[in-house]
Amino acid sequence: MTTAATLETAATIRPRKHVNLAxxxxxxxxxxxxxxxxxxxxxxxxxxxxxxxxxxxxxxGDGSDPGGPPGNEPTDPVGASLTGxxxxxxxxxxxxxxxxxxxxxxxxxxxxxxxxxxxxxxLWAKIAVFTVVVFTVALAASAxxxxxxxxxxxxxxxxxxDPGVARAVIGTAGxxxxxxxxxxxxxxLMRSTPGAITTLFGVMFLLxxxxxxxxxxxxxxxxxxLPSEAGDAFTAVTQADGTLSPLAGLAVFxxxxxxxxxxxxxxxxxxxx
Amino acid sequence: MIEVHDLTKRYGDQTAVDGLTFTVKPGxxxxxxxxxxxxxxxxxxxxxxxxxxxxxxxxxxxxxxADHPDPLHQAGALLDxxxxxxxRSAYRHLHALAATTGIPKSRVDEVIDIVGLHQVARKxxxxxxxxxxxxxxxxxxxxxxxxxxILDEPTNGLDPEGVLWIRNLMRDLAAQGxxxxxxxxxxxEMALTAEHLIVIGKGRMIADTSVSGFIENAANESVRVRxxxxxxxxxxxxxxxxxxxxxxxGLFEVTGLTAxxxxxxxxxAGIAIHELTVVRPSLEEAFMELTKDAVEYQSTLxxxxx
Numbered sequence: 001m002t003t004a005a006t007l008e009t010a011a012t013i014r015p016r017k018h019v020n021l022a023x024x025x026x027x028x029x030x031x032x033x034x035x036x037x038x039x040x041x042x043x044x045x046x047x048x049x050x051x052x053x054x055x056x057x058x059x060x061g062d063g064s065d066p067g068g069p070p071g072n073e074p075t076d077p078v079g080a081s082l083t084g085x086x087x088x089x090x091x092x093x094x095x096x097x098x099x100x101x102x103x104x105x106x107x108x109x110x111x112x113x114x115x116x117x118x119x120x121x122x123l124w125a126k127i128a129v130f131t132v133v134v135f136t137v138a139l140a141a142s143a144x145x146x147x148x149x150x151x152x153x154x155x156x157x158x159x160x161x162d163p164g165v166a167r168a169v170i171g172t173a174g175x176x177x178x179x180x181x182x183x184x185x186x187x188x189l190m191r192s193t194p195g196a197i198t199t200l201f202g203v204m205f206l207l208x209x210x211x212x213x214x215x216x217x218x219x220x221x222x223x224x225x226l227p228s229e230a231g232d233a234f235t236a237v238t239q240a241d242g243t244l245s246p247l248a249g250l251a252v253f254x255x256x257x258x259x260x261x262x263x264x265x266x267x268x269x270x271x272x273x
Numbered sequence: 274m275i276e277v278h279d280l281t282k283r284y285g286d287q288t289a290v291d292g293l294t295f296t297v298k299p300g301x302x303x304x305x306x307x308x309x310x311x312x313x314x315x316x317x318x319x320x321x322x323x324x325x326x327x328x329x330x331x332x333x334x335x336x337x338x339a340d341h342p343d344p345l346h347q348a349g350a351l352l353d354x355x356x357x358x359x360x361r362s363a364y365r366h367l368h369a370l371a372a373t374t375g376i377p378k379s380r381v382d383e384v385i386d387i388v389g390l391h392q393v394a395r396k397x398x399x400x401x402x403x404x405x406x407x408x409x410x411x412x413x414x415x416x417x418x419x420x421x422x423i424l425d426e427p428t429n430g431l432d433p434e435g436v437l438w439i440r441n442l443m444r445d446l447a448a449q450g451x452x453x454x455x456x457x458x459x460x461x462e463m464a465l466t467a468e469h470l471i472v473i474g475k476g477r478m479i480a481d482t483s484v485s486g487f488i489e490n491a492a493n494e495s496v497r498v499r500x501x502x503x504x505x506x507x508x509x510x511x512x513x514x515x516x517x518x519x520x521x522x523g524l525f526e527v528t529g530l531t532a533x534x535x536x537x538x539x540x541x542a543g544i545a546i547h548e549l550t551v552v553r554p555s556l557e558e559a560f561m562e563l564t565k566d567a568v569e570y571q572s573t574l575x576x577x578x579x
Binding site: 016017018019023024026027028030031034035036037102103106107108109110111112113114115116117118119270272273 | 318321322323325338339341344345346350352353355356357358359360361362365369372373375376413417
C-alpha cells in the first residue's frame with residue numbers, strides 16, 4: 001500500500017511549482033486562521049475597543065468620573081469614543097507577538113523554514129496577512145464605536161465631517177495595527193512570547209511614564225518621540241503643546257516599526273533555528 | 274544526492290561537527306550513526322540550511338538546499354517531531370506547508386493516508402502522542418514527493434508496528450530511486466534497513482562504509498573451542514598471530530585461526546573437541562567497539578573512576 005501510494009502520486013504533483021511570495025502569503029493566511037489564539041485575540045480586541053468606547057461615551061460630558069487614573073479623562077467626544085484603544089492594543093499586540101514568537105515557541109519555525117529556506121518571504125508574508133486582517137478589523141471596530149459613541153453622547157458629539165475626525169479614526173486603526181507589527185517584529189527578535197509581550201507593553205505603556213519621571217526638563221522635547229507619544233499624535237483630533245504633528249507622529253511611529261522589523265529580518269536571515 | 278564537503282560547525286569553543294566530508298547516494302538507504310551528541314542532528318540541519326556552517330558546504334541535488342526554487346520537492350525532512358504548532362490541526366499544518374510550493378490539497382490527503390493519520394487529521398497536534406507526531410513529521414517530509422528524504426531518528430516513540438512500517442517505507446523510498454538518509458544511535462536498527470553507513474563520533478568521521486564492510490572491519494571474529502584436553506589443545510593452537518583466551522575450565526576463545534584450521538589441527542593431534550563455534554560480534558558490539566573513544570557522555574563505573 002505504501003509503495004503504491006507514494007509511487008502513484010509522484011505524477012499528481014507535476015509540474016513542480018516554485019515558491020513565490022503569493023504562495024507564501026497563502027500559506028501564512030492558512031496558518032493565521034487555523035489557530036484559536038487568532039480568533040480569541042481578535043474578538044477580545046474588538047470587545048475591548050467597542051466596550052470601553054461605549055462606556056466612556058455614556059459617561060462623557062455628564063460630569064461623572066469615568067474611573068481610571070486621574071488625568072486620563074477624555075477631553076473631547078472623539079477621544080471618549082476611542083477610549084478603548086489602549087486596551088485593544090493589548091490584544092492586537094499580543095496577536096502580533098503570537099504570530100511570530102508562536103513559531104519559535106512550538107518549533108514550527110523549523111518546518112516553515114524548511115518549506116521556505118530563503119526565510120525572509122515568511123516575514124513579509126506574515127506582515128502582509130497581519131496588516132490586512134488587523135487593519136480591516138480595527139478600522140471597522142473604530143468606525144463602529146466612533147459612530148455609536150457619538151450617538152450615545154448626543155448633542156455634544158462630533159461628526160465624521162468635523163476636521164481631524166476621519167484621520168483620528170483611521171489613525172486609531174493604524175496605531176493598533178502598527179502596535180501589532182511591533183509585537184510581530186519583537187517576537188522574531190526575541191523568539192519568546194512572554195519576553196516580546198512584556199517588551200511591547202513596556203514600550204507602549206510604561207516608557208512615557210518613566211520618561212516623564214526621570215528625564216530632566218531640558219530633555220522633555222524628546223518624550224514626544226517615544227512610540228506611544230508619536231502614536232497619540234495621529235490618533236487625537238487636537239494636538240496639545242509639545243506633541244508632534246499628526247504626519248510627523250505617523251512618520252516617527254512608522255520609523256520604529258521599520259527599525260524593529262528590519263532588525264527582525266536581519267535576525268531571521270542570519271540565525272540558526 | 275547529498276554532498277557534504279569539509280562541513281564544520283562550532284558553538285563557541287565547542288566543535289559540534291568537525292570537517293565532515295561524505296556523499297549520500299540515491300537508490301539506497303544510508304544510515305547516519307553515532308552516539309548521542311555526535312553531531313548527527315546538527316549535520317542534518319546544516320544540510321537543510323537551518324543552521325549555518327562555520328565552514329564547508331552541504332548541497333542537495335547539486336545546490337545548497339536554500340537555493341532551490343522548489344525546496345519541498347528537492348528534499349523532505351523529519352528533523353524533530355515537535356516542529357509543529359501545537360494549536361493547529363495536522364491537516365492545516367500540512368496544508369499550510371503545501372501552499373508554499375503550490376502543492377494541491379489532494380496531496381495533503383494522500384500523505385495523511387500514507388502515514389495513517391486520517392482519523393486524527395482534524396485534531397489539534399498538541400494532543401498527539403509521540404508516535405503520532407512522528408507520523409505527522411513523516412507526512413510533511415513526503416509532502417513534496419521529494420528526491421531526497423532526510424529522517425532524524427524516525428523510529429523514536431513508535432510502537433513495533435510503526436517501526437516496521439518505517440523500515441518498509443524507507444526501503445520503498447530507496448527502491449524508487451530516492452536518496453534516503455536516516456540517523457539513528459541504534460546500530461541494530463540500521464543493520465535491518467541501511468545498505469551504507471556513515472558513522473561519526475564527536476563530530477568527526479569514523480567510518481563511511483557498506484554495512485557488511487563495517488562489521489568486518491570493526492571487530493575480529495573469534496572461535497569458541499571446548500575440549501576435555503585443554504592444556505594439550507592450548508599448546509597446539511598457541512603461536513604468532515593467534516590469541517587463545519581461556520574463558521572457563523576447558524573453554525577457549527581463539528582469534529587468528531579459522532574454525533576449520535582449529536578442527537583440522539585437533540583431529541591431526543587426536544584431541545577430542547566438544548564444541549567449535551564461530552563467534553561473530555553483533556552489529557551493536559561492532560558499533561560500540563568503533564565508537565567507544567568517541568562517546569560524548571560516557572557512563573563510568575565507580576570503581577573505574579577512581
